[in-house]
Amino acid sequence: MKVLVLTEQKLMEFLASARTAYDVRVPVSLHDGTRVIGRLGEGPLAIKGGAINQKITSIFFPHMETVLKCSNGGFESPEPAPKPMLVVGFTKQDADCLEFIDRFYNDKFRDDVYFNKRDNAVIVCVSGRCGANGKLLKVSGDNCDMELICDGQDYIVRAYTDVGKSLIEDIGSTEIVPEETLEQIEKESDQLCVEGLDLLNAASKLLLEDKVPDEFWQSISDRCIACTSCNLACPTCTCFDVFDRTNGCGIDRWRIWDSCQLDGFMREASGHNPMGQELIRTRRRIHHKLAADVTRWGHITCYQCGRCDNVCPTGIGIMSVCKEMVEKYG
Amino acid sequence: MVSKGLSTSLPQPQKPLYEPFSCEVTAIKELTHTEKLFRLNRLDGLPFSHKPGQFVQVSIPGSGEAPISVSSSTTRGDYLELAVRKVGSLTAVMHQLNVGSKIGLRGPFGSSFDTKSMKNHDLLLISGGCGLAPMRSLIQFVEDRRDDFGRSTIFYGAKSPEDVMYKTELEDWANGDAFTCRVTVDNVSGGTCWDGQTGLITNLVEAADIDVGKTIAVIVGPPVMYKHVIVKLKDKGVSDDQIIVSLERYMKCGSGKCGHCTIEHLYCCIDGPVFRYDKIKELKGAL
Amino acid sequence: MKRTLTTCPYCGTGCMFYLLVDDKDTLVGIEPSSEHVTAKGQLCVKGWNAHHFVNHPDRLTTPLIRKNGILEEVGWDEALDLVVSKLKQAQSAGGKDSAMFVSSAKTTNEENYLMMKLARAVFKTNNIDHCARLCHSSTVIGLMETLGSGAMTNSIDCMEKADCIFVTGPNTTEQHPLIGTRIIENVTKNGAKLIVADNRKIRLARLADIHVRWKNGTDVPFLNSIMNVIIAEGLEDNEFISKRTENYEELKIVVADYPPEKAAEICGITAQEIVDVARMFAAAKRAMIVYSMGITQHTHGVDNVKCCANLAMLTGNVGSPGTGVNPLRGQNNVQGACDMGALPNVFSGYQKVTDPDVRKKFEKAWRVRNLPGEIVHTVTTAINAAAEGSLKAMYIMGENPMMSDPDQNHVREALEKLDFLVVQDIFPTITSDYADVILPATTYAEKDGTFTSTERRVQRVSKAIEPINQSRPDWQILCDIAALAGYEGMKYDSVSDIMDEIASVTPIYGGISYERIDMIGLQWPCPDRNHPGTKILHVDKFSRGLGKFSPARYRPSVEMPDEEYPFVLSTGRSYFHFHSGTMTRRSQLLDREQRFPYVEISPQDAAEHAIAPGSWMYVATRRGEVKVKANVTDVAKKGVLFMPFHYKEGPANLLTINALDPVANIPEYKVCAAKIRKAQ
Ligand SMILES: Cc1cc2nc3c(=O)[nH]c(=O)nc-3n(C[C@H](O)[C@H](O)[C@H](O)COP(=O)(O)OP(=O)(O)OC[C@H]3O[C@@H](n4cnc5c(N)ncnc54)[C@H](O)[C@@H]3O)c2cc1C
Ligand code: SF4
Ligand code: SF4
Numbered sequence A: 001m002k003v004l005v006l007t008e009q010k011l012m013e014f015l016a017s018a019r020t021a022y023d024v025r026v027p028v029s030l031h032d033g034t035r036v037i038g039r040l041g042e043g044p045l046a047i048k049g050g051a052i053n054q055k056i057t058s059i060f061f062p063h064m065e066t067v068l069k070c071s072n073g074g075f076e077s078p079e080p081a082p083k084p085m086l087v088v089g090f091t092k093q094d095a096d097c098l099e100f101i102d103r104f105y106n107d108k109f110r111d112d113v114y115f116n117k118r119d120n121a122v123i124v125c126v127s128g129r130c131g132a133n134g135k136l137l138k139v140s141g142d143n144c145d146m147e148l149i150c151d152g153q154d155y156i157v158r159a160y161t162d163v164g165k166s167l168i169e170d171i172g173s174t175e176i177v178p179e180e181t182l183e184q185i186e187k188e189s190d191q192l193c194v195e196g197l198d199l200l201n202a203a204s205k206l207l208l209e210d211k212v213p214d215e216f217w218q219s220i221s222d223r224c225i226a227c228t229s230c231n232l233a234c235p236t237c238t239c240f241d242v243f244d245r246t247n248g249c250g251i252d253r254w255r256i257w258d259s260c261q262l263d264g265f266m267r268e269a270s271g272h273n274p275m276g277q278e279l280i281r282t283r284r285r286i287h288h289k290l291a292a293d294v295t296r297w298g299h300i301t302c303y304q305c306g307r308c309d310n311v312c313p314t315g316i317g318i319m320s321v322c323k324e325m326v327e328k329y330g
Numbered sequence B: 001m002v003s004k005g006l007s008t009s010l011p012q013p014q015k016p017l018y019e020p021f022s023c024e025v026t027a028i029k030e031l032t033h034t035e036k037l038f039r040l041n042r043l044d045g046l047p048f049s050h051k052p053g054q055f056v057q058v059s060i061p062g063s064g065e066a067p068i069s070v071s072s073s074t075t076r077g078d079y080l081e082l083a084v085r086k087v088g089s090l091t092a093v094m095h096q097l098n099v100g101s102k103i104g105l106r107g108p109f110g111s112s113f114d115t116k117s118m119k120n121h122d123l124l125l126i127s128g129g130c131g132l133a134p135m136r137s138l139i140q141f142v143e144d145r146r147d148d149f150g151r152s153t154i155f156y157g158a159k160s161p162e163d164v165m166y167k168t169e170l171e172d173w174a175n176g177d178a179f180t181c182r183v184t185v186d187n188v189s190g191g192t193c194w195d196g197q198t199g200l201i202t203n204l205v206e207a208a209d210i211d212v213g214k215t216i217a218v219i220v221g222p223p224v225m226y227k228h229v230i231v232k233l234k235d236k237g238v239s240d241d242q243i244i245v246s247l248e249r250y251m252k253c254g255s256g257k258c259g260h261c262t263i264e265h266l267y268c269c270i271d272g273p274v275f276r277y278d279k280i281k282e283l284k285g286a287l
Numbered sequence C: 001m002k003r004t005l006t007t008c009p010y011c012g013t014g015c016m017f018y019l020l021v022d023d024k025d026t027l028v029g030i031e032p033s034s035e036h037v038t039a040k041g042q043l044c045v046k047g048w049n050a051h052h053f054v055n056h057p058d059r060l061t062t063p064l065i066r067k068n069g070i071l072e073e074v075g076w077d078e079a080l081d082l083v084v085s086k087l088k089q090a091q092s093a094g095g096k097d098s099a100m101f102v103s104s105a106k107t108t109n110e111e112n113y114l115m116m117k118l119a120r121a122v123f124k125t126n127n128i129d130h131c132a133r134l135c136h137s138s139t140v141i142g143l144m145e146t147l148g149s150g151a152m153t154n155s156i157d158c159m160e161k162a163d164c165i166f167v168t169g170p171n172t173t174e175q176h177p178l179i180g181t182r183i184i185e186n187v188t189k190n191g192a193k194l195i196v197a198d199n200r201k202i203r204l205a206r207l208a209d210i211h212v213r214w215k216n217g218t219d220v221p222f223l224n225s226i227m228n229v230i231i232a233e234g235l236e237d238n239e240f241i242s243k244r245t246e247n248y249e250e251l252k253i254v255v256a257d258y259p260p261e262k263a264a265e266i267c268g269i270t271a272q273e274i275v276d277v278a279r280m281f282a283a284a285k286r287a288m289i290v291y292s293m294g295i296t297q298h299t300h301g302v303d304n305v306k307c308c309a310n311l312a313m314l315t316g317n318v319g320s321p322g323t324g325v326n327p328l329r330g331q332n333n334v335q336g337a338c339d340m341g342a343l344p345n346v347f348s349g350y351q352k353v354t355d356p357d358v359r360k361k362f363e364k365a366w367r368v369r370n371l372p373g374e375i376v377h378t379v380t381t382a383i384n385a386a387a388e389g390s391l392k393a394m395y396i397m398g399e400n401p402m403m404s405d406p407d408q409n410h411v412r413e414a415l416e417k418l419d420f421l422v423v424q425d426i427f428p429t430i431t432s433d434y435a436d437v438i439l440p441a442t443t444y445a446e447k448d449g450t451f452t453s454t455e456r457r458v459q460r461v462s463k464a465i466e467p468i469n470q471s472r473p474d475w476q477i478l479c480d481i482a483a484l485a486g487y488e489g490m491k492y493d494s495v496s497d498i499m500d501e502i503a504s505v506t507p508i509y510g511g512i513s514y515e516r517i518d519m520i521g522l523q524w525p526c527p528d529r530n531h532p533g534t535k536i537l538h539v540d541k542f543s544r545g546l547g548k549f550s551p552a553r554y555r556p557s558v559e560m561p562d563e564e565y566p567f568v569l570s571t572g573r574s575y576f577h578f579h580s581g582t583m584t585r586r587s588q589l590l591d592r593e594q595r596f597p598y599v600e601i602s603p604q605d606a607a608e609h610a611i612a613p614g615s616w617m618y619v620a621t622r623r624g625e626v627k628v629k630a631n632v633t634d635v636a637k638k639g640v641l642f643m644p645f646h647y648k649e650g651p652a653n654l655l656t657i658n659a660l661d662p663v664a665n666i667p668e669y670k671v672c673a674a675k676i677r678k679a680q
């Protein structure tokens, strides 16, 4: 069996050609070197380097977006974009996050504003030897349409869904190389440590068994400055606030990322606030993903993407907290 | 025993999710100095098809949305009544509306009082303050299907005589045959005339004569009320699964997306607002 | 979607982030910069919401002129003509110094430079000042005298290198959040010692090794007593003192009068606390002092600052990593506004206006004659002069003195008395309610320029969207006014040209250019094009040569609590709002967090007055009374109230006292006497 391999140059050409049918988004490096998912040409291609710091699901659930337009007493909902998106740059963990929030936004009520962008979008994962500092990124498997597995330089392309497969066909003739490298990467990928997951599972168990006392949450919340970064970076955090704003010709209703780390998040008109204490909010941040969602969805909803630990300015992202928790109470 | 599967039916998803439909205000009544009752009709002629205990998202462009309980029962015809307390920006704008004004609405949303499993039970309908608004939809429903239910008692508590909402209706319920109805107020300030009871609503519950085996208690009121009333009910031998509560949370979407209304793993807007007490009593921050 | 790298418009930490703009030129989000030295991909809640107010419908969109008491929309030409003619009229009637120019720490360096140039070169007055008067004027003076440079001596990353951090008078986790978090990380990860001397139980106090809750306003005896112990126990750094400093004997004499027992009594703490602080601070290899408005906003603000500098020099903690005297500058560009000479006594780069050679240099550079050499007004004395009637006209750019100056009724009286008031702002404010002309300016998102962060880092502000409606960047407005007033020397093709001019006349900015600061900025002093910038000041030599010990003696605050007004009222900011709230209160999430004016009150005091948490209450001083919500919290010490000044419906500065430090003219925002009562 042979596999398809693309050089970065060839990949660029492929992505450029995909633009006729797709709104193509790829990791690019911005002015000061910050990597984000952007449009082709917004900056130099920056596929290598590991997970993007930005909340990866912001592609479909952006910081702020209109959910409704009101003018002359009438209402108008946003329309799907003319072209579906093709997004490169998800890690395996990112794709898992996306898979979960797809289910979340589709549950009971379908969030059409989200699916306007998400429907028909093509997800391309990046894995292999292109993580930060040369680390290996876990091979995604079939949690996406297509995957680019980096051998350190070039990308081995694999398609999982029909769309992915037809896209590969479009690429046409390219170098074909033996698949030993791929086998080797996959083997290494399988061996990538599962410590993180074990830790989360242990923490989850402690929480479900209610073995973590309030003192613990207080000591963590003493260090939380309510910057909201953890929520705003997390790909499975979905909370938003809604507000109206007049523009020249009418009123737009917007939604904007919100954070359960804010006191006002649940404060009601009466002043009653079920989450009116720091320690309750800190607990919520962890408990939600590791216990509440286990009860609701049957699994934890943190996929160890690492963003909250990166972005928390005081070092109390989910992994650090779980580590402390399991050391103390496990 | 109350049967399982209380309050699970969800409305058909409307599409698009955040787009309200237009309604016209057909009547407005002043209930108290801070509360007004609005009667609404749908402009597109479709039925509201709400159930007692559900809520709608009232939408006023420029002021946003607010969740408001439906205060009327479909058994009275296909209109919707909302009792609204003026507390902030949107509710203040609502209080400026006139008959003929148009507003947007989404919903109805949320779980309802499971009137099926209440059938043939004695009902103890306990509400405080604004809580009478959603309770009234159940009261109307029970009144209109009187034979389906056992002995039904209404207890209502307000801060002061001026705060008592639905005054004439409370009198009607008290005087009619359908219900036993008692009203109490916390305080009577000097100069107000009040010939009813004073004291906390817990006193009414304490004094109630109930057939424990047959009773379902429904509680809707301000957060402080629940704990105290539930203690009294349990003193009387009412079990957790015979108690139904309706909870209020900050809500933005009404459809399980925005995350503002969560109680541990539950979403008050889609799993609630009506909950059976035994299902939530262990959850931190529920009450 | 377009992304533009720019600098946060809120605090002096100076995080950079990307502004996200949609196809309709609307700001729709923020993306942290993962490469920025300070932000490191992180932001505080204000940064995350810094895009929100820009497209708010309340923005000022056209110039307005008050005609028969009513504001009418006019064209730019008409408005600017009126501004120039009225300012000239005021000056010809009452003299050059009867007009006051108020610059802004919110605007860019270039704009501050131009405002000061406008005042000096065109209108020939040194009546130019800005709100640093109200926050760190005592720092500029106190540190200039002792160390020779009125800025933070070290860099933000030094917070992670100190072995002991002595925090007095800032609430860093709320006011300079990402600096606060560096302190937290150093304490929790590296086990650095943390001393918090603050009346309020701020977040850092929870993590502190020692938290001292002295009486507000007793900083001088407290700090003197620490030095007394250090000297008594022989913990001072003699080598540093002898090699690098002067006037040590004087210090010894003064602090000898403050033995711990005596100071403890004045400060309302125990002598042991003072001894513990002294030992912990002196024992550390690298000890750093971090201070802010709790030190500066007193009638003895300059004294407080000098004492901080004395303590650092006494222990040899100046000029090396993880040490220093570090005033945290509150606003995004208050450092820059000072650097640019938006102060009555100095040109840009702290070059004294009283020095004839300096004046000559600027006359030559600006091609003007007779630059004024007399210093007349500061912001605070100008308000007093307006109230007395000697000041006739005022041009306020991006400030809101009705909210931010002490004693609001006094400010109102002053503004009403003015013959002519121009307010240039992005939103209507209660100050603009008194304006004769209102000029709509653009926000940071609609213009180019630079801000200088608290660590002296000059960084780029980049235009993300076109100016909204008819609003214009402040620098363009200033240039037009100069031209209308007949001055040819203020014409620039771009802001980069303005920076080049700044660099040419300002030695500490000599090596700064847009090209060089494109991505990460440069820390001044940066004297020439090859200079890498300066992370730490006073390394081998103090800016003034030798560090000068400048001891101070205790002077009590002006208005102390008494029987009628038994509480101490202190004022400041909260985490979610910024200053007079014009921006943050128009940002959805920030506004939601703190929607109502409030006062922090201790549980004991609240209970004694039967005030329930969250209920309304009144706070009154001799100046007036304000209705606020009770925030009952153990952050507040018994007997002390704290009120933020963000709310125009509950203005803290209606209550504060117009008492000034004799040297710096900074008002005593941190201490006045108050009483409280329950509402209804
Ligand atoms: C299920 C449910 C049923 C309700 N039924 C009724 C009813 O029948 N009659 C009635 O008068 N009120 C009812 N409420 C309360 C009502 O939703 C709030 O009073 C209303 O949202 C306040 O909106 P506002 O714009 O006037 O206030 P705002 O000016 O927005 O805010 C005033 C205060 O209300 C808080 N607030 C804002 N939005 C909400 C929100 N969506 N939910 C809770 N607090 C909020 C704010 O934090 C603020 O402190 C119900 C609430 C819920 C959750
Ligand atoms: S690691 Fe943090 S950011 Fe990533 S999914 Fe888990 S909780 Fe969210
Ligand atoms: S990122 Fe850290 S400090 Fe910020 S809100 Fe989350 S836990 Fe708190």
Ligand code: SF4
Binding pocket: C008, C009, C010, C011, C012, C013, C014, C015, C043, C044, C045, C046, C047, C048, C175, C176, C177, C178, C179
């Ligand atoms: S710490 Fe200061 S500069 Fe940084 S994001 Fe917050 S307010 Fe802006």
Ligand code: FES
Binding pocket: B250, B251, B252, B253, B254, B255, B256, B257, B258, B259, B260, B261, B262, B267, B268, B269, B270
């Ligand atoms: S109201 Fe949005 S999730 Fe319940």
